[in-house]
Structures are given as C-alpha cells and as structure tokens.
Amino acid sequence: MPIYLDHAATSPLRPEVLAAYTDALPLVGNPSSIHGQGQAARELLEQGRDRVAASLGADTVEVVLTGGGTEAVNLGIKGLWWARKRSRILVPLAEHHATIDSVDWLAAQEGAVLDWIEVDELGRIRLDALEAALALGGDEVALVTALWANNEIGTLQPAAEIVAAAARYRVPVHLDAIAAYGQVPIDFHASGAAALSVSAHKIGGPVGVGALLLARSAKIEPLLHGGNQQRGRSGTQDAAGASAFGVAAELATRDIAEHATRLAALRDRLMAGIRGIPGATLRGDLDPAGRLPGNVHATFAGCEGDSLLFLLDVAGFSVSTGSACQAGVPEASHVLLAMGLSGQDARGALRFTLGPDTTAAEIDALLVALPGVVAQARTAGLAERQPTFGR
Amino acid sequence: MSGGVDSAVAAARAVEAGHDVVGVHLALSRNPGTLRTGARGCCTIEDSMDARRAATLLGIPFYVWDFSERFKTDVMDDFVAEYAAGRTPNPCMRCNEKIKFAAVLEKALALGFDAVATGHYANIVTTVDDAGRSHRELHRAADWAKDQSYVLGVLTTEQLAHAMFPLGATPSKAEVRAEAEARGLTVAQKPDSHDICFIPDGNTRGFLAGRLDAADGPILDRDGRHLGTHAGAAAFTVGQRKGLNIGFPTDDGKPRFVLEVRPITNEVIVGPREALAVSELAGSRFTWAGQPPLSPSEPWACEVQVRAHADPVPATAFVRSANVGSEVGSDVGRELGSELVSELVVTLDEPILGVALGQTAVVYIGTRVLGQCTIDRTVSAVPVAGAAAR
Numbered sequence: 086m087p088i089y090l091d092h093a094a095t096s097p098l099r100p101e102v103l104a105a106y107t108d109a110l111p112l113v114g115n116p117s118s119i120h121g122q123g124q125a126a127r128e129l130l131e132q133g134r135d136r137v138a139a140s141l142g143a144d145t146v147e148v149v150l151t152g153g154g155t156e157a158v159n160l161g162i163k164g165l166w167w168a169r170k171r172s173r174i175l176v177p178l179a180e181h182h183a184t185i186d187s188v189d190w191l192a193a194q195e196g197a198v199l200d201w202i203e204v205d206e207l208g209r210i211r212l213d214a215l216e217a218a219l220a221l222g223g224d225e226v227a228l229v230t231a232l233w234a235n236n237e238i239g240t241l242q243p244a245a246e247i248v249a250a251a252a253r254y255r256v257p258v259h260l261d262a263i264a265a266y267g268q269v270p271i272d273f274h275a276s277g278a279a280a281l282s283v284s285a286h287k288i289g290g291p292v293g294v295g296a297l298l299l300a301r302s303a304k305i306e307p308l309l310h311g312g313n314q315q316r317g318r319s320g321t322q323d324a325a326g327a328s329a330f331g332v333a334a335e336l337a338t339r340d341i342a343e344h345a346t347r348l349a350a351l352r353d354r355l356m357a358g359i360r361g362i363p364g365a366t367l368r369g370d371l372d373p374a375g376r377l378p379g380n381v382h383a384t385f386a387g388c389e390g391d392s393l394l395f396l397l398d399v400a401g402f403s404v405s406t407g408s409a410c411q412a413g414v415p416e417a418s419h420v421l422l423a424m425g426l427s428g429q430d431a432r433g434a435l436r437f438t439l440g441p442d443t444t445a446a447e448i449d450a451l452l453v454a455l456p457g458v459v460a461q462a463r464t465a466g467l468a469e470r471q472p473t474f475g476r
Numbered sequence: 477m478s479g480g481v482d483s484a485v486a487a488a489r490a491v492e493a494g495h496d497v498v499g500v501h502l503a504l505s506r507n508p509g510t511l512r513t514g515a516r517g518c519c520t521i522e523d524s525m526d527a528r529r530a531a532t533l534l535g536i537p538f539y540v541w542d543f544s545e546r547f548k549t550d551v552m553d554d555f556v557a558e559y560a561a562g563r564t565p566n567p568c569m570r571c572n573e574k575i576k577f578a579a580v581l582e583k584a585l586a587l588g589f590d591a592v593a594t595g596h597y598a599n600i601v602t603t604v605d606d607a608g609r610s611h612r613e614l615h616r617a618a619d620w621a622k623d624q625s626y627v628l629g630v631l632t633t634e635q636l637a638h639a640m641f642p643l644g645a646t647p648s649k650a651e652v653r654a655e656a657e658a659r660g661l662t663v664a665q666k667p668d669s670h671d672i673c674f675i676p677d678g679n680t681r682g683f684l685a686g687r688l689d690a691a692d693g694p695i696l697d698r699d700g701r702h703l704g705t706h707a708g709a710a711a712f713t714v715g716q717r718k719g720l721n722i723g724f725p726t727d728d729g730k731p732r733f734v735l736e737v738r739p740i741t742n743e744v745i746v747g748p749r750e751a752l753a754v755s756e757l758a759g760s761r762f763t764w765a766g767q768p769p770l771s772p773s774e775p776w777a778c779e780v781q782v783r784a785h786a787d788p789v790p791a792t793a794f795v796r797s798a799n800v801g802s803e804v805g806s807d808v809g810r811e812l813g814s815e816l817v818s819e820l821v822v823t824l825d826e827p828i829l830g831v832a833l834g835q836t837a838v839v840y841i842g843t844r845v846l847g848q849c850t851i852d853r854t855v856s857a858v859p860v861a862g863a864a865a866r
Contacts, residue, residue, distance in 0.1 A: 391539065395539055398537065414542040462587075466586070468542055468545060468583075472574070472581075472582045
C-alpha cells in the first residue's frame, strides 16, 4: 500500500463513519415526509446535525448542510453578498479557489467590487491592509471572507482579529474553516463570524457532504431554490450523509488536543528532515503555533512539482503539489505567488498533509526517499528548459 | 497518449511486451478547448480523459505533462515565424523534433525511463555492422497508407536510440481499431486526427491572419508585370491557386499559381502550373536518422519525399560543403575567416511541382529513412529570366 500523505485532499473514511453511513443508506424515508418513516429519517439527520454543531461550538439551527465544502463557501459568500445589497467584497489573495472563483463570478456577473487583501511572506493576511480596506470601503463593504487556515501552506490566519476588525465596521465575515477543521479547535460562537464553511471528507467523513454554519442574526439569499427544506438551502436532505458527517465530526474533534499534539510531532519530524535537503525551503509559518499540525509545505529549487510528484508516486508516496490542477496539470500556486515567490520557485512545491493514521515510520520512509527524488527531479529540470535533443 | 486509438494500442502492446509502461498525455495548449468532437491529438479535455481511461484499462499509471510553454515557443511561434519568412513549415515534424523526442524524452530519461513509445506508424530496425556494432534505422511502416516515417524523419540517431513505435509492423489501421475493440478500449472508433492540433478548424489562413503583419502588396508575374494586389504576402504558400483574386485571365486561359513568396518586399510571384516544377532542392539544416552514408559528399541514388502525403520520387543526393567567406576578398571576409557550410542537395530525376521553402525533404533508400533537410533553396526546372533560383 502506498503511504498516504494527502489528507488535505481527502482523508480516508473512518471505520465508524463507514458503519454509520452504510447503516443509514438503506433507510427509507425523506426527512421532509410527514409519515413515520420520514420522521425516523429526520431524526437521524438531526442527530447528525447536532453532532456537527457541537463539534464547532454552534447551535443545531445554525447548521445548513450542503453538498460539500465548495457549496458551503459559495453559499456563504454569494448568499451574504446578495442579502447585504452592497458592492464590495474584501478577500485575501491566498484564498482557496472555491472563494476566488466565487468572488470573481460575483464581480463578472453581478457587479461586485473586489478588494484583494495582501498576505505576508508566510501567507498570512495583513491586518493593516484589511483595516485600510474596511475604512476605505465604508458602508459599501458587503462582507469579508477569509480562510481560518491556508489549505496549501498550512498557515493559521488570525480569525479572531479579522472578525473583530470587520465588526468595528459592522461587516459580516465568512470564514472558510475547511482546512482547519479537525486540526485546531473551532468555536463558531466565539469567533463572531456570520458564516463558516466546513467539509466532511477532510475529516474522515464522506465526500459530498459539507455545512455552512450561519449565525442566527445573519441574513442570506439561497443559491438553490425549490422547497426551503433548510434555511438558505433547498433540496432533499441527505440523512445518511448527515449521520456519517456527525460521527466524523465527533471523532475529529473529541480529542482534538491529543490528536493535534500527535500530528504536530510528526509534522516537526518531517520538517526537520526536509531542512537538510539541498535546495529545499519550508514554506508557510515555521512557528509550530502558527501552522496546522498536519501540514508540511516546501519548495525544491530547480524541480518541477509534477516530476517530484511522479517520482514519489512511483516510490509509493501519495502527496500533492498543493495547487489547483487544470486537466491534470498542476499550476504555479497563486498562494505562493501572493507570498512573493517567483513562478519558477512556486512550481517546485510539495504539500504533505498528515492524518490520524500517519506514523513516524511513514515519515521516516519518506525522508529516506525524498533526497534522491529531489535530486532526480532536478536533473529533469523545468518544463521551459530548452532540450538538448533536436538542436 | 493523445487520447486517440493509435497511442492507446501502442501503450497496450508495450505493456504486453513486458515493459514497465507509464502513460503520459501532453498538455500543449494553455487554454484547452473544452469539448470539441473528434480526436485532435492534443488539446481537448475529452482527449485527456480518453487517454486516462485507456491507461486505467491497461493498468498503467497516467500523468499529464505540461509542455505548453515549449510547444508555444518551438512549434506555434516557429510556425508563424516560418510563414512570416515566406516559408511553409510542418508543425508536426517540429513537434516530434522539439517536443515529443526532445523535451518529453529528456524529462523521461531524467525521471528514469528508457524510451518514449508513441502510436506513430513507422519501424525501427536494428542492424549489426561488420565490427559487431548495432545501429538503429528508421523505416517505413508495414502499412504504407498509414506510414508516418516522413514526420519522424527529423529524428537523429540519439533520439532514435530512445524511440519505440509498437504499431510499425501492423498491416493496417483497421487492425489497430479491431485490436482496440477487442481490448475494450473506448477510443476504438474515435475518428483520426488530421488537422494541425492548434488549428482545430483547419483554417490555417484564419489562424495566421491575426498573427502576421499584413500589408497590401503587389502580385507579379515572373517578368515583373503587375497583375494585382494581395493583402499580405506571408499568408501565401507556393503552389497555392485559390485566393489570388486577379481580375483578368491569363492569355492562354490557364490558371495561375503562387510560384514564390517574397516577404521582405511583400511580393507574391505567380505563373503557370508548369513553372512550379523544381529540379533540385537543398537545405543546410539536415540530419541523419541513424548511420550517415559512408561518404556523404559522393552522390547516391535515393528517393525523396517532400510532404507527408506525397509519393516518394527517385533522386540523387549528396552533401555539398563549401568554405563560405574564403572566396570573399573583402577585409570583413578575412577578419571573420572562412566557415565550412554544408548543405544536403537533392537532384530529382524528374521535376516535381509545388515545393515550398520550409518544407522538409526526407531522403529514403528503399524503406529506410536516411535523413532529411529543411528546404531552403530550390532550382526551377523551367528557368525564366529573373526567376531561375529561389
């Protein structure tokens, strides 16, 4: 079996989650149906919703279940923007594509005005720039949207400060906590955010299930219409998905401190090893307190990310370049570019993300393979290099 | 693996031959067309998905390699620059020379592979010389109707050493399709690609129109008589008949053809069909596909092919070398010293029509590809004052 170090892409379904999921799938009954079977399905659904809410310091009524993290982010951003009837969106440069593409769409189709907020060389939002944009935007700011933790480079964002700054201007905040969920404690009420997105499959739940937490006071326009089964969302509700998500949420947050400590020890072991590889540069916040416990990110000078990925794949390690793919081709990461890296440096990136089943032996095996992989990828060079053949 | 049937079957055969095979699809376009129908060889998301499905069926790993930057520089920009210079390029040959068997091959070798295998129809034959050394030769495919040795004629000995063409011995394309069907490959009945992949609508003029500087210029006959006006010389190709829009007919009523494109003076020279006849062609940019002739400067009998779908014609070829600069008496010439310049010269037994500069002349002996040159000089078989040599 290959060693799986790509938990940020998707984390394996936990056995307890699989059991809950398969138990629930055969049940008959639409949660919105009046009859007894419908009510039974509804109860299963609501128990799942309870658990998701509890895992995030939210009330059950604040949990809008969605078809995944991307839908949650779309609903959070577009829904708040439409309901607010104001033009400006304040958005950091190093957000996930779910956010970037949503705000770009609002700008192109709906006339939204985007204020891109700079990030520093660690990929962290510049609070002074946010403050300036809030002051400049005045009453025209519809919302601020920001990551809780960066999904590529693992840098934790100052969520509390972001919300506090926005609150001074009475601007609602959407937080994308998809990468942070299950790695650091998240308390929705304490955060003060109007909306917060999470996804099930990043914490060992099923793909196709997510949630937008929506504060009681927040107003939102729905993306989907047709039945009003939930506040802000139409569509038959997925009782089995909710049930499985609930179990995953509980498992991922129950012993989060211990889990994070264990992950951080493995992360630090890997980071220490990568430091010794010639041409390697660790990225993101290197202070253990400033990054996700399960994320290691590095760039390798003179290497193409897809060469590194290929060689590691062949050697039995599943990792990621961390950036979005177009038709199977990793692009230079916009996150790294926003942090000030050159396009060439950005292309030699690898992201290692650890999970509950990751072991020290797996990290050590990776550290044995990695120096040779990097050296070999370097001989393959960068794609724009003029080949020697055919000259 | 382009996503077409040929590369899928080639991969299947390589797997079956016991090789450790990895499927690679090349991303050559920065903005891939989304869902065009048919196989176009490189550009659509559908092609990429088809290639991936084929690899999955064969149980081999599959990756997409992005060479769009090199492809733009070495193939697309080169294509436009050649037209701008009044020449007619073959971008598929440039792609084989610079991308598939250069950039891709080099990356593959660096990553631990031994060879690039493609779905081209051509054969590689290994011979052993008297000294016991083995040499690889490039030969035509068993199926002459599908033979693609012409577009591989640019490969050098070093490139051939790392090339594999598993389809070369197949008697027919129908057999490849039947084999694909039998293997359960979804692309078994996918149409062949025949256009230039980055010009999917086949409209080369339209593609060039936005990329070439175009200004009105004269259409002249070979005596320099002004016959009309064109909208930009670079968009014309030698042998072209349509699109001249000369308002009056020739004296004998026969159609006029483009004989020559002069981009520097922005002139298009036209004349009768027979004036397209060429008796000799030559190119200073030439390569050998394997072992060169023992004494290249002594003429040898051969056949030459000047287009992918042209018939080979009998000819005699040799390499002419000259010291350029040594005969020049100027101080400049002496300072620079002389430089040995070689060109591959091909004299045709019978003249052939419509050879444009920039085309590739591939020299064969029987089924074997000996080498090639990019044509940079031709000699007209029907000399007319002022137009003897281009």
